[in-house]
Amino acid sequence: MSHATLTPKPSSLRGATLPKWFPWAVAAGAVVLGLGISTAAGLQSDIQWALIASLLFVLGSYGISAKVEGRRQARDRTATSLVWVAFLMALIPLASLIWETVKRGVKVLDGYFLTHSMGVVADTEPGGGIYHAIIGTLEQVGLATLISVPIGVLTAIYLVEYGRGRLAQAVTFFVDVMTGIPSIVAGLFVLSVWILLLDMGPSGFAGSMALSILMIPVVVRSTEEMLKLVPNELREASLALGVPKWRTILKVVLPTSIGGITTGVMLAIARITGETAPVLLLVWVTNFINTNPFSDPQASLPMYIYLQFANSGGSGAAYDRAWAAALTLIAFIMILNLVARGIARWKAPKTGR
Amino acid sequence: MAKRIDVSGLNAYYGSFLAIEDISMTVEPRSVTAFIGPSGCGKSTFLRTLNRMHEVTPGGRVDGKVMLDDENLYGAGIDPVAVRREVGMVFQRPNPFPTMSVYDNVAAGLRLNGKYKKSQLDDVVEKSLRGANLWNEVKDRLNKPGSGLSGGQQQRLCIARAIAVEPNVLLMDEPCSALDPISTLAIEDLIGELKERFTIVIVTHNMQQAARVSDRTAFFNLAAVGQPGKLIEIDDTERIFSNPSVQATEDYISGRFG
Numbered sequence: 315m316s317h318a319t320l321t322p323k324p325s326s327l328r329g330a331t332l333p334k335w336f337p338w339a340v341a342a343g344a345v346v347l348g349l350g351i352s353t354a355a356g357l358q359s360d361i362q363w364a365l366i367a368s369l370l371f372v373l374g375s376y377g378i379s380a381k382v383e384g385r386r387q388a389r390d391r392t393a394t395s396l397v398w399v400a401f402l403m404a405l406i407p408l409a410s411l412i413w414e415t416v417k418r419g420v421k422v423l424d425g426y427f428l429t430h431s432m433g434v435v436a437d438t439e440p441g442g443g444i445y446h447a448i449i450g451t452l453e454q455v456g457l458a459t460l461i462s463v464p465i466g467v468l469t470a471i472y473l474v475e476y477g478r479g480r481l482a483q484a485v486t487f488f489v490d491v492m493t494g495i496p497s498i499v500a501g502l503f504v505l506s507v508w509i510l511l512l513d514m515g516p517s518g519f520a521g522s523m524a525l526s527i528l529m530i531p532v533v534v535r536s537t538e539e540m541l542k543l544v545p546n547e548l549r550e551a552s553l554a555l556g557v558p559k560w561r562t563i564l565k566v567v568l569p570t571s572i573g574g575i576t577t578g579v580m581l582a583i584a585r586i587t588g589e590t591a592p593v594l595l596l597v598w599v600t601n602f603i604n605t606n607p608f609s610d611p612q613a614s615l616p617m618y619i620y621l622q623f624a625n626s627g628g629s630g631a632a633y634d635r636a637w638a639a640a641l642t643l644i645a646f647i648m649i650l651n652l653v654a655r656g657i658a659r660w661k662a663p664k665t666g667r
Numbered sequence: 668m669a670k671r672i673d674v675s676g677l678n679a680y681y682g683s684f685l686a687i688e689d690i691s692m693t694v695e696p697r698s699v700t701a702f703i704g705p706s707g708c709g710k711s712t713f714l715r716t717l718n719r720m721h722e723v724t725p726g727g728r729v730d731g732k733v734m735l736d737d738e739n740l741y742g743a744g745i746d747p748v749a750v751r752r753e754v755g756m757v758f759q760r761p762n763p764f765p766t767m768s769v770y771d772n773v774a775a776g777l778r779l780n781g782k783y784k785k786s787q788l789d790d791v792v793e794k795s796l797r798g799a800n801l802w803n804e805v806k807d808r809l810n811k812p813g814s815g816l817s818g819g820q821q822q823r824l825c826i827a828r829a830i831a832v833e834p835n836v837l838l839m840d841e842p843c844s845a846l847d848p849i850s851t852l853a854i855e856d857l858i859g860e861l862k863e864r865f866t867i868v869i870v871t872h873n874m875q876q877a878a879r880v881s882d883r884t885a886f887f888n889l890a891a892v893g894q895p896g897k898l899i900e901i902d903d904t905e906r907i908f909s910n911p912s913v914q915a916t917e918d919y920i921s922g923r924f925g
Contacts, residue, residue: 478725547762551825553723555776555832556752565779569766 330382337375337395344371368399412644419641422634428642431613432601437622440631444639446603450518450612451646454597455587457522457607458529463579465526466533473534474541475563492531500527501592509596516598518607521614524592529582536578540571573658580654584647590616615643669696669866670736670753670835672717677731678895679709679716681724686712688895690731692885694836699858699867701877701904704887705919709896710870713887714838717868718754719747735835752780755834759841761821763813763828769796770809772824776832791831799827800857819850826857830865837861839869843876855880874920878908886916 348367357363372395380388422440430443469489473482504524508514544567552562568575598611599621619639626632672694679687687709694700702710715721716729719740733740740750763772773792777783783791792809796802801823805816813824822842829837839858843851858867858880871877877884885901900913911917 545762547758547760548764550720550723550756551758551762551764551828552775552779553748554718554720554751554756554758555779555828556748556750556755557776557779558748561779561781565775566764566766570764 418637438629458525462529470537521597532582540574573661673734682726701881755829795831
């Protein structure tokens with residue numbers, strides 16, 4: 315095989331290499347060509363030129379690299395290009411989602427919007443806010459967390475530290491099954507037990523129970539993984555000091571893994587915060603502030619977004635409010651994730667001198 | 668403080684697998700006893716039966732007698748947690764608690780057992796760190812994380828942590844195998860000092876180390892892989908290394924085997 319090498323007598327260890335800016339140049343070329351081809355062919359959609367450009371980028375970097383550098387490097391570049399293309403494709407929906415939400419959401423999102431309820435403002439009128447929905451979401455999610463975290467963490471401790479044999483296998487199996495329960499089914503279950511059988515009215519607490527059915531398996535799974543990461547040597551070191559097992563778990567195992575457990579809990583909270591189905595069945599909705607989660611319907615952000623959108627009746631005001639509430643929900647979850655990362659970093663075992 | 672250990676007819680199992688068979692020996696108080704032998708012959712397993720750590724391993728099970736002075740560690744109604752307070756242990760890899768500072772690591776045994784007076788704690792920590800020859804190196808960084816020390820310092824920290832609860836016996840499972848020669852020397856010197864106060868049992872793969880630090884040496888061996896490990900002989904260290912009574916011991920020590 316003859317390579318188009320630049321040096322007349324190539325060393326066996328040194329082949330021709332393309333410059334560092336090569337991928338960027340190919341990418342730019344691919345975009346220009348893609349735009350050119352789609353304009354020439356009269357294609358309308360942005361997706362079409364982007365796909366053409368991606369294809370040209372992957373093929374182009376393989377072709378040129380194979381000519382200059384040889385097949386092995388060319389395959390390496392192809393793999394790298396494919397990873398980049400996949401990364402960008404995954405990023406596009408995320409970026410455009412955030413962009414759309416921010417663009418449409420900031421119109422009515424202000425202090426007034428966050429601190430006032432809808433009250434008697436009609437869906438079609440401007441004004442009103444999401445205070446009642448924020449209160450409802452915070453209380454429902456908070457209660458669900460209070461129920462799920464102790465149950466979930468204790469279950470994980472049982473599975474990792476004590477569980478042997480049939481019972482542990484059964485618990486693991488049912489946790490797996492619970493992970494797959496659709497939220498509407500969890501909602502129906504609580505509806506049939508709490509509201510239909512026990513004859514309780516709709517309330518934030520009923521919603522919390524359904525949300526904790528969704529949250530518990532996530533907490534168990536993540537806590538279990540974190541506890542498994544704690545080296546056995548630490549447990550043995552503590553036991554060998556004559557520390558009872560329960561104290562070892564409480565004072566050595568949990569503190570070592572608390573960062574990861576917190577992250578898992580925060581992610582579980584983020585997951586249930588956006589749930590709409592159980593809330594629809596169990597909490598209903600109201601336009602007024604109800605701070606008591608144990609009686610009467612409460613509002614919540616996902617329901618608010620849905621209803622504002624569904625009942626907008628072509629009114630721009632309701633449409634804007636729905637987007638502003640969506641932005642608030644995203645911001646809430648994002649802040650929660652940042653807090654989780656902060657706690658994980660703060661609580662992580664320190665290695666500094 | 669130091670107590671005599673008297674083992675008779677001890678078998679240890681992992682599930683149905685017999686790991687060590689029919690071990691009987693006496694460990695004298697205020698002395699260092701070294702266990703040598705090829706990998707997998709059950710030295711560490713036997714060591715762990717001496718403070719009931721063996722049963723922490725899933726499937727771990729022991730029968731036989733281990734007398735600590737006049738109490739059988741495997742007798743009815745004996746609390747393994749209490750046994751481990753009497754018989755401390757240092758592990759192969761240094762394992763300070765990563766969430767705790769140097770000070771908290773040493774205080775961990777007392778704190779986690781919940782019986783201490785705050786005023787005593789400072790004294791105990793200083794005494795234990797001095798006892799482990801670590802005080803001068805860490806006295807200015809007691810509140811820094813224990814995992815920030817060097818490997819040798821971490822291992823001495825673990826020794827300080829083990830002696831802080833004032834055990835009667837100190838078990839060491841290859842305490843120097845992860846350390847450089849200088850740290851090893853520091854630990855060996857320390858073992859020499861600690862034997863004034865404790866009964867020490869040390870597992871080692873380093874025969875020079877056994878010869879340097881121990882008063883008595885026990886040689887363990889196993890007939891073949893999958894067979895249980897056995898105690899071949901135990902004698903004064905000088906005797907084992909100069910004129911052992913069993914041929915297998917001599918072969919092992921002189922490197923003609925394994």
